[in-house]
Amino acid sequence: MKVIKIDKNDWTRGIDKSRETYQLFGPVTDKNQSVFKQLGKDAYPEMGRTDTIMSPKSVLFPQTEKILTASLDESVENHHIMQMPETDTTPRAVIGIRPYDAKAVQLVKLNFDTPEYRDTYWCDAYEATTFVGLAVNQPSASDFSTSMGSGPFAEEGLDLLLVDLDDHYLAKVLTPKGETFLDGAGFNGTADTDASLKTIQGMKEAAEAAITSLVPTDKLKEKSLLDLHGAPFWEDTAFSCINCGTCTFVCPTCWCFDIQDETKGKSTSRFRNWDSCMSPLFTMHGSGHNPRGEKTQRVRQRFMHKLKYFLDKYDQGSMCVGCGRCVEKCPVNIDIRSICNTMNSYEPQK
Amino acid sequence: MNTYTKKIRELASNLLKEGKVDLVIGFKEGTVPMATAPGIARTPEEADGFVWDANCSLNLTNYLTNKKEKIGIIAKGCDSRSIVNHIIENKISRDQLHIIGVPCTGMVDKNKIRGLFEDEITEFKEEGDVIRVKTGAKELTIDKQEYLRGNCRTCMHRNPVIHDDLVAEPVVEQKLADPFKDVKAIEAMDADEKWNHFENLLSGCIRCYACRNACPLCYCPTCFVDEANPQWVGKGQDPTDIRTFHFLRAYHCAGRCTDCGACEDACPMDIKVRDFTRKLVKDSFEIYGWEAGLTLDQRPPLDTFKPEDPDDFIK
Amino acid sequence: MGNLLEHMGIEKDRLHFSWISSAEATKFVDVVTKVSEAVNALGPNHKLVKNAG
Known part of the structure; x- marks a missing residue:
């Protein structure tokens, strides 16, 4: 295990140097809000910012992505044949990604990179990306990542973990990709590895202890899927839901998309756009039948997928990393923590 | 506990006890600071969960659409006007409702x-x-x-216009020298400035449709943006499609919008979508002398025709 | 509708409303001429035009 010390005075120089090899993404302020964006030439990641509204999932999975194109001009060779557009797979680096968001990428990977199917667009982007994480020294009140198999200093899915120590960062090298990034940026300050790891461990424990939001998940696995599905609490849980897509769009693990074709003149393109299981349209069949036509069914679907179906299918924890974005942003304050609690403690009436 | 909360619980609890309504819709305490959660009470005990503070900003009329039960509902001035709209547009009948009016001193931004x-x-x-x-x-x-929220600062109807109970004495209505200052600021721009203003306004939009879904006026079974046959609007992040959604949604609210601000409250990206609807509120007022949702006896101007309607836009 | 379009930055002269009977050929010609002159004066429109495809 290698640890590098990065003096904050060298930070901007290193970031600039890394631009020679990488397209950079990071948290920036846009109209008073913190968002993850591709960084322009003069922009630097704002490492001190609180959590971003939107997760960095769009770096690998843009909200609108062109996946195929074709020409409708019959004088052109291969007209009407869909082809992959040119995609950019040059190296990119996500700077300042939170540990729970990096864990989320690993969960999404289970869906886009399977033994049977490989989603070229997502996987190519994933392979091109280096994840430079920033440990969370002061977790927010709605952060419940430690309950969801992640945590403020969790390393899963990261290539590098930066730990902020006021005047410098300690960079824990987790993968060869991480090491390459440090080389590319010219960060090579040596640190006493044992002492640094000890410091990081101490800060990790303090940060984990600072998380006040603890959500029990221990019984979800043993609960019967059908009992939970038929539980009476969904009606009341769903009452206030207005069926917007906020929770699904801000969620770092929501991966569903819709396919749309658009034609202009002689050129046509196929896009995929983020979709949301909160929308009645999501499950509308061509026949007109809608298996999830009622709001309660849709709300149940979202939480059952996150906390039960996913767990049963992959046995890799739940499909929630505890970032707290949906808790903060839901217009009607539907709180996944309370619902998880209810599900975890649910006993069917005999 | 503040006096509003106390009175709301008492009134709601009595309604349920006396069997006058099947359920009461109100606000319950949120799980994070500055959040409240719309909720229902079916028993007098459940009515003890209701709260009132300056974060009860959503419009509960949204939950009335096509309901069959007899319902008690908590309503601020703007919400009560939306209820009037709902009654006029036959989305609920007056006899089904017991309106607990809340004289409002504004909700916070x-x-x-x-x-x-x-x-x-x-x-x-x-x-x-x-x-x-x-x-x-x-x-x-x-x-x-x-x-206060932008719409509360320019509100002229803080007291419910229709109610069966009031939780307190009516509050003094605001007197504003110019309630449409914000709209006029945009009107004063030239065409390109206006275009850029809205381009910048909508730049963060993620098309989650929280604005539409929080709006009590948006009750169409299938919204025009969701319609697939024919498809009116592209569904991706193209700025033209985003603009088309916001512009047309706003226009569907012409003469109906009570400026309750639920759209802006619900927006996760803090987009001031009222910049569209405010223009319609102003035009309705200036062209037809109309403020939405003040009376059960008159239909909104855009769903009626009168020979004396202004027609100077026709050349 | 015209007012809201204008409010969001579409030039007023791009949208015209007129009431012409099928018997009013002269008025029709007159209106169409005026509309084309007004729109020509503004030049090509780039707003609300989608470029992707």
Whole structure:
């Protein structure tokens, strides 16, 4: 295990140097809000910012992505044949990604990179990306990542973990990709590895202890899927839901998309756009039948997928990393923590 | 507990006890600071969960559409006007409703308050016209009137226009020298400035449709943006499609919008979508002398025709 | 509708409303001429035009 010390005075120089090899993404302020964006030439990641509204999932999975194109001009060779557009797979680096968001990428990977199917667009982007994480020294009140198999200093899915120590960062090298990034940026300050790891461990424990939001998940696995599905609490849980897509769009693990074709003149393109299981349209069949036509069914679907179906299918924890974005942003304050609690403690009436 | 909360619980509980309604729709305490959750009470005990403060900003009329039960509902001035709309548009009947009116002194702009702090808010306490807000690092006492939402600052109908009970004596209505200052500022721009203003306004839109879904007017079974046959609007992040959604949604609210602000409240990206609807509120007022939702006896101007309707736009 | 379009930055002269009977040929010609002159004066429109495809 290698640890590098990065003096904050060298930070901007290193970031600039890394631009020679990488397209950079990071948290920036846009109209008073913190968002993850591709960084322009003069922009630097704002490492001190609180959590971003939107997760960095769009770096690998843009909200609108062109996946195929074709020409409708019959004088052109291969007209009407869909082809992959040119995609950019040059190296990119996500700077300042939170540990729970990096864990989320690993969960999404289970869906886009399977033994049977490989989603070229997502996987190519994933392979091109280096994840430079920033440990969370002061977790927010709605952060419940430690309950969801992640945590403020969790390393899963990261290539590098930066730990902020006021005047410098300690960079824990987790993968060869991480090491390459440090080389590319010219960060090579040596640190006493044992002492640094000890410091990081101490800060990790303090940060984990600072998380006040603890959500029990221990019984979800043993609960019967059908009992939970038929539980009476969904009606009341769903009452206030207005069926917007906020929770699904801000969620770092929501991966569903819709396919749309658009034609202009002689050129046509196929896009995929983020979709949301909160929308009645999501499950509308061509026949007109809608298996999830009622709001309660849709709300149940979202939480059952996150906390039960996913767990049963992959046995890799739940499909929630505890970032707290949906808790903060839901217009009607539907709180996944309370619902998880209810599900975890649910006993069917005999 | 503030007097509004106390009175709301008492009225709701009595309604349920006496069997006058099947359920009451109100606000319950949220799980994070500055959040409230719309909720229902079916028993007098459940009515004890209701609360009232300056964060009850959503419009509960949204939950009335096509309901069959007899319902008690908590309504601010603007919400009561939306209820009038709902009755006129046959989405619910007056006999089904028992309206618990709340004379309102305004709801706060959460994002503006959050903007005062670097770190996150841990406590929000309202004491009359003063609000105490705490974060990990500091505590501030602010004047509620200074931090009202945009629509509350220009509100002319703080008292419910229709109600069966009131939780307190009516409050004094605001007298404004110019309620449409914000609209006029945009009107004064030239065409390109206007275009850029809205381009910038919508730049963060993620098309989650929270604005539409929080709006009590948006009850169409299938919204035009969701329609697939024919498809009116592209569904991706193209700025033209985003603009088309916002523009047409707003236009569907012409003469109906009560400027309740639920759209802006619900927006996760803090987009001031009222910049569209405010123009319609102003035009309805100036062209037809109309304010939406004030009376059950008159139909909104855009769903009626009168020979004397102004027609100077026809050349 | 015209007012809201204008409010969001579409030039007023791009949208015209007129009431012409099928018997009013002269008025029709007159209106169409005026409309084309007004729109020509503004030049090509780039707003609300989608470029992707």
